[in-house]
Amino acid sequence: MTIGIIFISLIFMVIGMAVQSKLKSKFTAYSNMHTISNMSGEEIARKMLNDNGIYDVQITSVEGSLTDHYNPMNKTVNLSREVFEGRNISAAAVAAHECGHAVQHATAYSMLMLRSKIVPAVQISSTLSQWIIMAGIGYLGFGHGNSTLLLIGIILFAITTLFTVITLPVEFDASARALKWLGTAHITTSSEQEKAKDALKWAALTYVVAALASITMLFQYIMIYMGRSRD
Numbered sequence: 001m002t003i004g005i006i007f008i009s010l011i012f013m014v015i016g017m018a019v020q021s022k023l024k025s026k027f028t029a030y031s032n033m034h035t036i037s038n039m040s041g042e043e044i045a046r047k048m049l050n051d052n053g054i055y056d057v058q059i060t061s062v063e064g065s066l067t068d069h070y071n072p073m074n075k076t077v078n079l080s081r082e083v084f085e086g087r088n089i090s091a092a093a094v095a096a097h098e099c100g101h102a103v104q105h106a107t108a109y110s111m112l113m114l115r116s117k118i119v120p121a122v123q124i125s126s127t128l129s130q131w132i133i134m135a136g137i138g139y140l141g142f143g144h145g146n147s148t149l150l151l152i153g154i155i156l157f158a159i160t161t162l163f164t165v166i167t168l169p170v171e172f173d174a175s176a177r178a179l180k181w182l183g184t185a186h187i188t189t190s191s192e193q194e195k196a197k198d199a200l201k202w203a204a205l206t207y208v209v210a211a212l213a214s215i216t217m218l219f220q221y222i223m224i225y226m227g228r229s230r231d
Helices: 002-030 041-051 081-085 089-106 110-137 147-184 190-230
Strands: 058-062 069-071 076-080
Touching: 002 089, 002 190, 041 058, 041 076, 041 081, 041 089, 041 147, 058 081, 069 089, 076 081, 076 089, 081 089, 089 110, 089 147, 089 190, 110 147, 110 190, 147 190
Parallel strands: 058 076
Antiparallel strands: 069 076
């Protein structure tokens, strides 16, 4: 069974790398295509926030590539420099998507609120679950393992898995809000919007792969626990 875990991990690692590679190529291609509005990512973000009556969210530029995110704790839309300054389809898509999260926060979107509530538990579970599971299986000097430790690790890992699943509707909804606004605000043409949709689709797939990998691993751990319980 442990060989199965390693094999599954490798499969999802390869899939994840392939999706990331495709995502980067899409964003690179669309970064070379200007939008009809010729607005920068920062300008687009500010307009989308203002159009939704949001005036207490700060827009900042951060280092790195594809490091864009919305932080609900300090109400900041953090855009990578290429998105913050970019006047292209990729920048428009990413900036609007991150503002989609700000709109979710302002309107108390239920799935975002739920995800935020379990963040503290996820921070603990993501740090401890793998070590406890390894000890429970018997990798850390516990002989043939310990079923109680394994069960505790599985419960902790299930919290992390739940987080990856809840993240999916949060990301899909943010993209839907972004694409709808880009069209109604005339930031992009219909052709440009299709390209923005394609870019966000590949970004969303990274979360889908992560969720599927986590669910599959959780199932494997449960099967190991059930096998131990029957012994």
